[in-house]
Amino acid sequence: MSIRDLARHLDISIGTVSRALNGKADVNAETRERVLEAAKRLGYVPNQSGRSLRQGTTNTIGFMIESTIETVDGGGSFFMPVFEGVQSVFRRHHLDLVALLCGTDEDPASYLNRVVARRFVDGLIISATARNDPRIDFLLERNIPFVALGRSATKGDYPWIDLDFEGVAATAVERLVGFGHRRIAIGTPASDLNLGYLFLDGYKRALAASGIDFDPGLVLPANGHEEGGYQVASALLAQKPMPTAIILVNENMAIGLYRRLYEAGIHPGRDIAVIGFRESTQSRFLSPTLTCFRISLRDLGIKLAEALLSTLPAFAGQYPPERVALIWPMELVPGESDRTVPGAGTAHASTSIPGS
């Protein structure tokens, strides 16, 4: 069922059929009607390869994610809502969205190379940007439209949207200081990911603003998984005196942290204050419920999509080109985990912990 068949069937030239389908102006209203009707009736759908070959465009946008996403993503629940938002915009413009999975055994840059060289997509959304991300240089160099979810330290003018890690860390510190805390630890992945750097930066800045000296010993590096949180808790317990508060970069870490504290008979929310990041569906079901930060992920996706559209030549009319450089705000969601007064003593007699 090609366009040729359709044309033969209608006894019209193939060019007219194409024009009718694509909404070109110079085609009679009645003929267009006939064409559209027949196309629907015969189930004709234009072949994407032919179209791409001719126009040099694929009407497809790729959202690239590594399978080792861990830091922000609470196990994957981060991306789905973002996808939703992106797709809601793209659908209106007849763009398809596919997720590009780069396996752990392949270099992200070479993967990207393959994707763009093959003319798979018209544009890209990349995420989990490293502090120095070769993909950005690559895309800039080849002039491929893209937008980055997460800024990097790379020079160059490109559109990006990033979460306000700095602000989150600062807000958390300010809140804890307001509660009277002075020894505030922070658990963050010692990573080349940019967010680790930013997170620490906000932490330091807020400490300084509160007149508290920065103590490198309170920075507890760990991966973003549950084990990481577990290790952070162990490091916490080893300190004397124990810090009275801890800020985490990732909710999975909170679960590991809770576990280790419970094993030691320390109750988060009573013996130590915990603020986590990012809110997930679990946050309010942990015991204690976790004070954390909410992100409107769907809106983030929408904004990402719009930012990309404004870099696509084909949409220059509708979305005037503008360099998006946006720091995405987040909202604190109070929980039970930071309701604690630092002077009340840290080494409570523990209540019995089931199973430990």
Add this chain to the structure above:
Amino acid sequence: MSIRDLARHLDISIGTVSRALNGKADVNAETRERVLEAAKRLGYVPNQSGRSLRQGTTNTIGFMIESTIETVDGGGSFFMPVFEGVQSVFRRHHLDLVALLCGTDEDPASYLNRVVARRFVDGLIISATARNDPRIDFLLERNIPFVALGRSATKGDYPWIDLDFEGVAATAVERLVGFGHRRIAIGTPASDLNLGYLFLDGYKRALAASGIDFDPGLVLPANGHEEGGYQVASALLAQKPMPTAIILVNENMAIGLYRRLYEAGIHPGRDIAVIGFRESTQSRFLSPTLTCFRISLRDLGIKLAEALLSTLPAFAGQYPPERVALIWPMELVPGESDRTVPGAGTAHASTSIPGS
């Protein structure tokens, strides 16, 4: 940088270049060497659109996931390892894997229609199969190669791999009965998803085998999120006498359940036995750690890929056609949550729960 440029640059015909690149036999070893070298040096990558147009094949496989995945997937961590496995197989055959995201506001069947009509992919992996899944009929009808992760009740001969929900439920029941439990509740999504049906089936079967009457009041329907678990716990607490054990279909539910039980002063693992499904990175960090079932997700992905390959015409030589219909086994991982003796009394004086 098309194949034409490459040919001109080498002063060879364009046909020879193509043959050299594709490893055809009738090309001189030395010329092939020259072509390959020049291609690499000039960064030539064949244009996928042109190739697809000519061969009618895209070298791309789509893995379709709805964005509302909830039941099996602990927030997304289910798919990534599966993707890894699938991709590890596909890469060896120069197939690309893309994830197809069907938004919640679009009908999965119509989405699928668009994808295949456009000749986007050569084959498909679909997941989250409903008990009656129109996608399966659609794909069978059009003779599109695919494999389903999850069987449905649909008639027809198609390859599928499914988790052993029935076996899991039965194993859980047997284990609990072995510990002396008689009143065993089950929390499962009252869904049109096939897994809900299968799960309940295994539960009933194992009960019957143990000579325990099936009590419909012990089937507690709820969604697969934390709220669902929370509701299940509420329903549990409302029963007199309270069941001594509960089986859950999803780990997110376990977190909600724990929360509700803690609020009521009931300790899972001491006052009530809990068995969950599926193991995630969190399972051993909950308190009590969750008895659950482990799935080798990467291997599952590998098997899925091989099943698909054996249905692709282009690989009929290497992967002889065979109808895969596989029930994927799972392994019980003991935790602390089901270490309880049913006779020891259910309404312990609760220890203080922080934050409640």
Add this chain to the structure above:
DNA sequence: ACTGTTATCGTAAACGTTTACGGAAGGCAT
């Protein structure tokens, strides 16, 4: 010298589109 075989390569068609270009037909004013 003729035929047959083999190795290697060039030629050209084909895949399904889109689109620049031109042509035909009609209407209107001069």
Add this chain to the structure above:
DNA sequence: ATGCCTTCCGTAAACGTTTACGATAACAGT
């Protein structure tokens, strides 16, 4: 009647590949 504009449509080229087919040359065998 001529010229001009508008509306509509057909023609054909082009996008980048792959591949069936034929051509050439070299070589061996008779």
